[in-house]
Amino acid sequence: MKEYEEIQVTKKVLKSITCNKCGKSKEITDFGFEQDEFHSLNLSFGYESVFDEERWKFDLCESCLVDFVKTFKYSPTITNI
Ligand SMILES: [Zn+2]
Numbered sequence: 001m002k003e004y005e006e007i008q009v010t011k012k013v014l015k016s017i018t019c020n021k022c023g024k025s026k027e028i029t030d031f032g033f034e035q036d037e038f039h040s041l042n043l044s045f046g047y048e049s050v051f052d053e054e055r056w057k058f059d060l061c062e063s064c065l066v067d068f069v070k071t072f073k074y075s076p077t078i079t080n081i
Pocket of ligand 1: 019020021022023024060061062063064065
């Protein structure tokens with residue numbers, strides 16, 4: 001037999017998201033679809049990198065992401081999810 005006790009848990013809820021490049025910001029509603037307009041990048045640098053042991057985390061809005069990708073010599077591979 002198991003007995004349960006109700007407890008209060010504190011958790012972090014995303015309130016807003018801001019593009020690190022242009023500063024565009026969106027408040028996040030209960031549905032959270034607004035965050036689909038942004039993309040989080042999490043980069044870890046390894047031993048041979050000049051940024052060894054650093055981790056970079058940032059968010060880009062889709063407009064800034066597209067502008068960044070347009071600077072590529074070769075287009076990224078695009079597939080449907
Ligand atoms: Zn942006």
